[in-house]
Amino acid sequence: MVVQKAQRRVALLILVLGLAALSRWMPDYVPSTPLSVAVSVWPGAETLILARELGEIDDAQVRLVEMSWDSAAMRALGNGAVDAAVLSIDEVTRLRESGQRVKVVLVFDQSQGADSILTNHEGARRVEDLKGLKVGVDVRGSGMVLLASAMNSVGMSPGDVHIVPIAPAEMGVALQSSAVDAVVSAEPWLSALRRDGFNEIDVTARDRQLLIRALVVSSEAARVNANALRSVIAAHFRLLPALKEQRDVPGMEAVLRRERLTREEFKRVLATLIHYDLGTNRRMLASPGGELGTVAALLESLMFKHELLSSSPRPGTWFDASFLPAP
Numbered sequence: 001m002v003v004q005k006a007q008r009r010v011a012l013l014i015l016v017l018g019l020a021a022l023s024r025w026m027p028d029y030v031p032s033t034p035l036s037v038a039v040s041v042w043p044g045a046e047t048l049i050l051a052r053e054l055g056e057i058d059d060a061q062v063r064l065v066e067m068s069w070d071s072a073a074m075r076a077l078g079n080g081a082v083d084a085a086v087l088s089i090d091e092v093t094r095l096r097e098s099g100q101r102v103k104v105v106l107v108f109d110q111s112q113g114a115d116s117i118l119t120n121h122e123g124a125r126r127v128e129d130l131k132g133l134k135v136g137v138d139v140r141g142s143g144m145v146l147l148a149s150a151m152n153s154v155g156m157s158p159g160d161v162h163i164v165p166i167a168p169a170e171m172g173v174a175l176q177s178s179a180v181d182a183v184v185s186a187e188p189w190l191s192a193l194r195r196d197g198f199n200e201i202d203v204t205a206r207d208r209q210l211l212i213r214a215l216v217v218s219s220e221a222a223r224v225n226a227n228a229l230r231s232v233i234a235a236h237f238r239l240l241p242a243l244k245e246q247r248d249v250p251g252m253e254a255v256l257r258r259e260r261l262t263r264e265e266f267k268r269v270l271a272t273l274i275h276y277d278l279g280t281n282r283r284m285l286a287s288p289g290g291e292l293g294t295v296a297a298l299l300e301s302l303m304f305k306h307e308l309l310s311s312s313p314r315p316g317t318w319f320d321a322s323f324l325p326a327p
Contacts, residue, residue, distance in 0.1 A: 034063045035221060035228040038073035038085035041066075042213055043187050043269050044109035045086040046255045047243050051235035053251025061228040066258070069168045069186075070213075071140035077102070083221035084229070088142035089212045089292070090299050096313030103222050104292065104319040106215035106233050107284050111186070113272030115146050115211050117201040118193050119182035120175045125202055127154050133181035136166035136174050142211055143184035145299065148306035149207040158306045172196060187269045188259040210299050212292075222320065234325045237278055244270055278324060285321035292319055 039048050051057045052064050065082055067073045073085040078095055086108070087095075095102050121129065127150045137143040151160065164180050171183040172193055182201065185193055194200070215233070222229060242249050246267050259266055276284065284292040303309040 034059070034061050035084065035225040035232070036063045036065055036082040037215075037232065038065045038067050038076045038082040040070045040073040040086050041068055041188060041258055042070070042086055042108075043114065043259060043266065044213055044273050044275060045215075046259070047236045047239040048086070048232065049255055049258060050239050050243060050249070050251045051232070053254050054239070054249065056235040056239065057231055058228075061225075062232055069138060070142060071138050074140060077216065077218065080218075083225060084215060084217035084232075086213060087216045088145070089214060089295060090142055090145045090210065090303065090308075091140070092214065092216050092318070093296065093299055093303065093309065093313055094140070095216070096318055097309055097311055099314055101219040101316075102216050102318060103219055104214045104216055104285065105222065105229060105321075105323045106236060107276045107281050107292065108213045108215070108236075109273040109275045111208050111211035111213075111272065112205055112274055113208070114187040114190065114269060115142065115185070115208060116190055117147065117150065117182055117184050117203060118175070118190075118198040119201060120178060120198055121181055122199065124182075124199055127151060127156065127201055127203070130182055130201065131156065131160050132162075134162045134164050134179075136164045136171055136180035136183040138168055138184075139163065139165045141168075141186075143186065144306075144308055145210055145302065146203065146207060147184050148302055148308065149210060150201075150203050152302060152305065153204065153207055187272075188261050191261055191265055191269060210295060210302070212295060222323070226323070229323050230325075233323055237325060240275060240277075244275060246270075278327065281324055282321055282327070285319045285324070288317065 039045060048064060067076065070087055070091055074087055074091045074095065076082045077085040078098065078100055092102060092104060135147065137147060166174055166180065168185060168189045171185055171189060174180045175183055175198055217229060246263060256263060256266055261269065284290055300309065
């Protein structure tokens with residue numbers, strides 16, 4: 001009996017050692033479906049489209065799903081239609097409030113002029129001039145945060161304007177027909193509205209400080225598609241210089257067609273963004289008490305005050321620096 005037990009132990013040990021040795025020669029696990037990423041039309045995230053056009057990301061690992069604006073991408077991520085999306089941090093806050101388990105794994109940029117408020121009222125220049133007017137805005141997008149921040153800065157309350165839900169692509173027609181008196185817009189639609197000559201409301205840099213766009217992924221997809229996620233983020237940093245400098249590389253024409261901007265217009269738009277490099281990403285995603293955590297706290301306070309949130313987002317770590325390239 002003792003001999004049999006000893007033999008079984010030896011056999012089990014041999015089996016374990018054999019499996020361990022075999023695992024060294026087995027290929028890494030590859031998910032059966034690629035990581036799906038919703039890429040809304042946002043200038044600072046066009047590195048992802050450029051990466052696809054240049055073959056910098058593997059189609060078998062990553063599938064980019066082109067969408068028109070952030071709130072559509074947020075819905076797609078929220079209902080599980082995609083694994084990841086390009087979103088603003090306030091949209092991440094909304095997802096967290098609804099109980100979604102998501103992580104910010106890359107921060108693209110901060111807007112310093114790529115979002116603005118325009119009006120068809122002659123002479124209207126100040127935020128206070130919006131009082132009592134109909135303001136068109138994508139109510140699930142970052143435009144609500146810009147409007148709330150600008151109103152908060154001058155002591156206006158949520159009820160001081162009449163909010164009209166409207167999609168970004170419809171804002172020009174709404175202004176021309178006077179269906180609304182003002183709109184909160186973002187690039188690339190903002191450039192089209194500026195071409196049409198609508199008056200721009202003065203908005204400060206401080207009012208725009210919370211307008212940060214990021215790559216957001218479901219916690220489950222981050223676990224299952226970690227390698228694909230790392231490849232997307234690495235491609236972004238490799239191509240960011242080419243995008244910023246508007247190098248004449250294959251794929252740039254596809255970006256300009258998506259944005260519906262000329263090369264000069266796109267260059268001007270990119271100059272209105274503070275692009276976050278790898279070092280800044282590491283700092284912002286480092287810890288809950290870091291820069292991104294501070295932005296989130298300010299956002300939550302503002303969103304509660306202007307009734308954009310009804311409850312506190314679920315607690316827990318919602319950003320992760322581990323997918324960033326090594327320094």
